[in-house]
Amino acid sequence: MTQVYDYLVVGAGPAGMAAAIEASHAGLTVLVLDQAATAGGQIYRNVGHSSTAQERVLGPDYSLGKPLLKAFMAASCDYQPLAQVWNIEPHAQGFTVAALIDGRSVNFVASDLLIANGAMERPMAVAGWEKPGVMTAGAGQILLKASALLPKQVVLAGSGPLLLLLAHQYRAAGVTITALLDTTPRSNYWRAMPWLVAGLSMPKQLIKGMWLTLVQRICVPYFANVADIQIVGDAQVKAVRFMVAGKEYEIPTNLVLLHQGIVAQTQMAQTLACEQEWSDAKQCWQTQVVKAGQTSVPGVQVAGDAGAIGGAQLAQLEGRLAAMARVKQNCTHPSWARKLAYFALSWRIRQLHWARGLVDRMYQPAPWLSTPTGTTVVCRCEQVCAAEITDIAKAGCAGVNQLKAFSRAGMGPCQGRQCGLNLGYLVAQAQGRSMAQVEPLSVRSPLSPINLGQLAQATEL
Amino acid sequence: MIASAFSLLNQPSSLNPDTCRILLNGIEHQVPVAMSVAAALLYLGQGATRQHPVSGQPRAGLCHMGVCFECLVTIDGQQNQRACMRPVSANMSIISTPKDLNS
Ligand SMILES: Cc1cc2nc3c(=O)[nH]c(=O)nc-3n(C[C@H](O)[C@H](O)[C@H](O)COP(=O)(O)OP(=O)(O)OC[C@H]3O[C@@H](n4cnc5c(N)ncnc54)[C@H](O)[C@@H]3O)c2cc1C
Ligand code: FES
Numbered sequence: 001m002t003q004v005y006d007y008l009v010v011g012a013g014p015a016g017m018a019a020a021i022e023a024s025h026a027g028l029t030v031l032v033l034d035q036a037a038t039a040g041g042q043i044y045r046n047v048g049h050s051s052t053a054q055e056r057v058l059g060p061d062y063s064l065g066k067p068l069l070k071a072f073m074a075a076s077c078d079y080q081p082l083a084q085v086w087n088i089e090p091h092a093q094g095f096t097v098a099a100l101i102d103g104r105s106v107n108f109v110a111s112d113l114l115i116a117n118g119a120m121e122r123p124m125a126v127a128g129w130e131k132p133g134v135m136t137a138g139a140g141q142i143l144l145k146a147s148a149l150l151p152k153q154v155v156l157a158g159s160g161p162l163l164l165l166l167a168h169q170y171r172a173a174g175v176t177i178t179a180l181l182d183t184t185p186r187s188n189y190w191r192a193m194p195w196l197v198a199g200l201s202m203p204k205q206l207i208k209g210m211w212l213t214l215v216q217r218i219c220v221p222y223f224a225n226v227a228d229i230q231i232v233g234d235a236q237v238k239a240v241r242f243m244v245a246g247k248e249y250e251i252p253t254n255l256v257l258l259h260q261g262i263v264a265q266t267q268m269a270q271t272l273a274c275e276q277e278w279s280d281a282k283q284c285w286q287t288q289v290v291k292a293g294q295t296s297v298p299g300v301q302v303a304g305d306a307g308a309i310g311g312a313q314l315a316q317l318e319g320r321l322a323a324m325a326r327v328k329q330n331c332t333h334p335s336w337a338r339k340l341a342y343f344a345l346s347w348r349i350r351q352l353h354w355a356r357g358l359v360d361r362m363y364q365p366a367p368w369l370s371t372p373t374g375t376t377v378v379c380r381c382e383q384v385c386a387a388e389i390t391d392i393a394k395a396g397c398a399g400v401n402q403l404k405a406f407s408r409a410g411m412g413p414c415q416g417r418q419c420g421l422n423l424g425y426l427v428a429q430a431q432g433r434s435m436a437q438v439e440p441l442s443v444r445s446p447l448s449p450i451n452l453g454q455l456a457q458a459t460e461l
Numbered sequence: 462m463i464a465s466a467f468s469l470l471n472q473p474s475s476l477n478p479d480t481c482r483i484l485l486n487g488i489e490h491q492v493p494v495a496m497s498v499a500a501a502l503l504y505l506g507q508g509a510t511r512q513h514p515v516s517g518q519p520r521a522g523l524c525h526m527g528v529c530f531e532c533l534v535t536i537d538g539q540q541n542q543r544a545c546m547r548p549v550s551a552n553m554s555i556i557s558t559p560k561d562l563n564s
Contacts, residue, residue, distance in 0.1 A: 049495070051470075121524065132520060133508060133521070146495075148469050149467050236519075380529070381530065413541075414530040417528045418523075418529055448543075449530075449541060451539075
């Protein structure tokens, strides 16, 4: 007979691990599925197997994941690594979740779901970003965390805390950073000013962030207010060209790592028809949350960066709160202590989200990066360039989903993960609409391509 | 094949990682265990993963976290596998032929 879990958690990052610990301690049957080889999520990737050299380079915040990982591994929940969730659909007893494990599709059934699959980096469509030799800063950090692999030399370009953190980590590891090209528009600093009060509510983090910024400015060849980045090269990157205050620069390099913040991965929640909303502060779509992670679809919660981007600490607290809310369903008379803990946690989460307002405003993407032009490739899978998209948008297409049918942009295997946002920005610009008025790219199952052989071998657990 | 732009983080030689044998386009290599296939390609100096089906240009993994689908290779006969999502394992056979770059 098929086992029906009380709580199925997708993602073993801080949010998913914290939720699984809380729910299994309260006696629920919990299953955690994660596509990575080890638990930890983005921030704590591979923390259970890292070497001392990796820990030294990655810094103390990385090692903070160890106690959480230990508690997760000790919790009485089922955990399946290397399990890629590719489909979720309603089932008589809740939901069926299909995951690809070891080359075959396995179905799991659960009454309630927590989607904690985290964030991805905001695509940064600069001219030539499709050439080999361009990766994201997150990719660079993943190679370091999971494979202890470092580039010998690199140019970092973009904006946001992760880019600065990676510069810091690479310097500690002795990587030659030929240049750091900061695309943060100067106007962002002014726009963020009113939010300084919010940042001041977390003085430790604020000082850490300022110090991180300052150190890179001093220790790395640093260019501020960079615009019009172009990747130069044929089959492989040879140089990066850019403008600062009307002056053109060209720096030879064979590796460029791009980054401009992170955006929520909403695709999984979208396949379940969870309502989406546009966040002006975070400049991305996110799944609407009523309270304690509850989405518009009964039985489906989101927590951590899969919901509203907030970083590791918030992810962990949100995961815990979501699990507490799920446990509350089974418990008609919760104790006063539990009620109090629940309210204290909700309040803390609110406060941390407010404090995050500073980072959100400071690192909003530069407008020239959101609305690429000319032959810059926007949809990498179908090779559709910016001018083509703008032309179709100007001709009056109804929105990104109609644009997809006309241009094929967003139809490739990545399902619009790399172009969806820019398609939206281009349509909004061409038609003089706001992003909130342009709907998000729709998502269809499978979430990642699956072949017939894998499907034919499907099993129920 | 070109010289790799990547190398392993220096650690004491006593901690040198265990390696395993893989076949890349039929040629034998030793790579550290637990590396992703995409990382192994970079480690071996193969900067691109595939030939783009529309443009014919070589392409390489962008995100290394499963969201860009640029790292598609054939692993043990299964086509279109995301190289960044699969750790290497002993005797794994990987076919990755981004024609223009590595020929
Ligand atoms: C590339 C990258 C690097 C980052 N590095 C840092 C850092 O160094 N420091 C920092 O403070 N913050 C970092 N962040 C921010 C990070 O999002 C948060 O700090 C934190 O990890 C969020 O926790 P989470 O639990 O919400 O999600 P995550 O930690 O992202 O965990 C989500 C988990 O879901 C899994 N998953 C995703 N899709 C599927 C699927 N279809 N099937 C199965 N499993 C799936 C993933 O494998 C992952 O383990 C990074 C973000 C990114 C995108
Ligand atoms: S590198 Fe992006 S999916 Fe593998």
